[in-house]
Amino acid sequence: EVQLVESGGGLVKPGSSLKLSCVASGFTFSSYGMHWIRQAPKKGLEWIALIYYDSSNKYYADSVKGRFTISRDNSKNTLYLEMNSLRSEDTAMYYCAKAAFAYWGQGTLVTVSS
Amino acid sequence: DIQMTQSPSSLPASLGDRVTITCRASQDIGNYLRWFQQKPGKSPRLMIYGATNLAAGVPSRFSGSRSGSDYSLTISSLESEDMADYYCLQSKESPFTFGAGTKLELK
Numbered sequence: 001e002v003q004l005v006e007s008g009g010g011l012v013k014p015g016s017s018l019k020l021s022c023v024a025s026g027f028t029f030s031s032y033g034m035h036w037i038r039q040a041p042k043k044g045l046e047w048i049a050l051i052y053y054d055s056s057n058k059y060y061a062d063s064v065k066g067r068f069t070i071s072r073d074n075s076k077n078t079l080y081l082e083m084n085s086l087r088s089e090d091t092a093m094y095y096c097a098k099a100a101f102a103y104w105g106q107g108t109l110v111t112v113s114s
Numbered sequence: 115d116i117q118m119t120q121s122p123s124s125l126p127a128s129l130g131d132r133v134t135i136t137c138r139a140s141q142d143i144g145n146y147l148r149w150f151q152q153k154p155g156k157s158p159r160l161m162i163y164g165a166t167n168l169a170a171g172v173p174s175r176f177s178g179s180r181s182g183s184d185y186s187l188t189i190s191s192l193e194s195e196d197m198a199d200y201y202c203l204q205s206k207e208s209p210f211t212f213g214a215g216t217k218l219e220l221k
Contacts, residue, residue: 035210037158044201044212044213044214044215045152045158045203045212045215046212047203047209047210047211047212050208050210059208059209060208060209061209062115062209095157095158100163101148101150101158101160101203101205102160102163102169104157104158104159105157107157
């Protein structure tokens with residue numbers, strides 16, 4: 001059974017940093033690209049980043065480019081999202097999803113507030 | 115960036131109704147179009163991929179279609195469990211973009 005479990009969310013102040021993790025199981029993690037998607041409270045879904053299976057390519061939404069970094073450790077079956085210079089508008093539930101979006105984690109909540 | 119214009123934003127409907135939600139792509143996306151269902155407090159669920167293909171476990175009353183740059187999700191006979199938010203997503207090119215969403219609710 002495919003499982004994706006996010007962690008690392010929390011309450012942080014504007015301008016600070018946070019690193020999210022997504023631990024994968026039930027499939028060969030090293031063979032699939034992975035995404036991060038977020039959803040602000042009461043708002044729609046926003047795709048924010050993609051990393052290829054071998055980390056050879058990474059893509060970002062304009063809203064996070066230069067502040068967020070997607071990475072992965074295939075030896076640990078773990079996907080990461082390093083978030084810097086956080087703003088109030090980054091407040092959202094953050095989901096990881098497997099390549100074709102058929103599997104999603106339960107999400108981890110990031111709140112940016114002073 | 116490719117824009118996905120989704121309509122309507124809200125859709126009141128009755129049980130048994132046939133309902134259709136549409137997304138229009140600002141550029142050619144071929145069939146790189148997915149539909150998701152999201153219920154309150156839950157993660158999104160993939161319903162349709164490749165514009166017209168039913169995802170695993172999705173009831174056959176759901177279907178997807180394409181006419182030019184317009185993509186539609188249709189529920190042939192609405193059931194209570196279908197009340198949810200629905201989103202389209204284009205995955206033709208980065209940045210991938212979602213439609214703004216449609217809230218399907220009981221009339």
